[in-house]
Amino acid sequence: DQQVKQNSPSLSVQEGRISILNCDYTNSMFDYFLWYKKYPAEGPTFLISISSIKDKNEDGRFTVFLNKSAKHLSLHIVPSQPGDSAVYFCAASVNNNDMRFGAGTRLTVKP
Amino acid sequence: DVKVTQSSRYLVKRTGEKVFLECVQDMDHENMFWYRQDPGLGLRLIYFSYDVKMKEKGDIPEGYSVSREKKERFSLILESASTNQTSMYLCASSLTRGLETQYFGPGTRLLVL
Numbered sequence: 001d002q003q004v005k006q007n008s009p010s011l012s013v014q015e016g017r018i019s020i021l022n023c024d025y026t027n028s029m030f031d032y033f034l035w036y037k038k039y040p041a042e043g044p045t046f047l048i049s050i051s052s053i054k055d056k057n058e059d060g061r062f063t064v065f066l067n068k069s070a071k072h073l074s075l076h077i078v079p080s081q082p083g084d085s086a087v088y089f090c091a092a093s094v095n096n097n098d099m100r101f102g103a104g105t106r107l108t109v110k111p
Numbered sequence: 112d113v114k115v116t117q118s119s120r121y122l123v124k125r126t127g128e129k130v131f132l133e134c135v136q137d138m139d140h141e142n143m144f145w146y147r148q149d150p151g152l153g154l155r156l157i158y159f160s161y162d163v164k165m166k167e168k169g170d171i172p173e174g175y176s177v178s179r180e181k182k183e184r185f186s187l188i189l190e191s192a193s194t195n196q197t198s199m200y201l202c203a204s205s206l207t208r209g210l211e212t213q214y215f216g217p218g219t220r221l222l223v224l
Binding site: 002004006009041042043044045046089091099100101102103104 | 115120150151152153154155156201203212213214215216217218
């Protein structure tokens with residue numbers, strides 16, 4: 001039962017353009033959402049999060065948007081850089097517990 | 112700088128063997144977690160521990176057990192390895208129960224033949 005879905009296994013963008021990674025969820029009880037980034041041979045690292053009381057959170061080049069009615073969130077990276085090439089995991093939780101991860105999207109940023 | 116280390120990067124075992132995956136963190140974190148990562152399924156929580164000698168089942172505990180005898184060390188045990196336990200295993204630790212504060216190790220890729 002995949003409560004968090006990342007339907008695009010991969011995404012390729014040109015350096016300097018916008019990368020948009022999408023995530024859908026089914027559990028309306030989720031109240032906290034996170035994005036993790038994973039390089040090969042390393043563990044995932046926390047990137048950015050958003051609470052369900054907000055619809056947008058921005059941190060430098062990274063912005064996460066939350067659309068609760070659509071049960072959808074997205075991560076925007078602007079401008080994309082080759083160093084952003086990694087696998088991005090979306091995660092969601094209820095009361096900061098019981099976290100569920102998506103399957104991940106592999107982003108490739110081409111110079 | 113937080114460091115979470117896992118004893119092996121790659122491991123090959125035979126069906127029926129007992130397998131130990133070790134995880135050590137050096138930041139005095141209370142909380143430790145074991146996940147497995149499989150293609151198309153993301154990370155799934157196997158077991159976690161919020162204190163020494165304490166353990167809680169995650170989403171997929173079947174076929175696994177854990178041991179937390181010391182605060183810095185959290186071991187995942189496959190009592191009798193099976194081929195469907197071939198996977199990438201990730202350990203994580205956190206100071207608080209806040210999810211964004213989880214620090215992950217590099218992972219152990221286990222192949223069960």
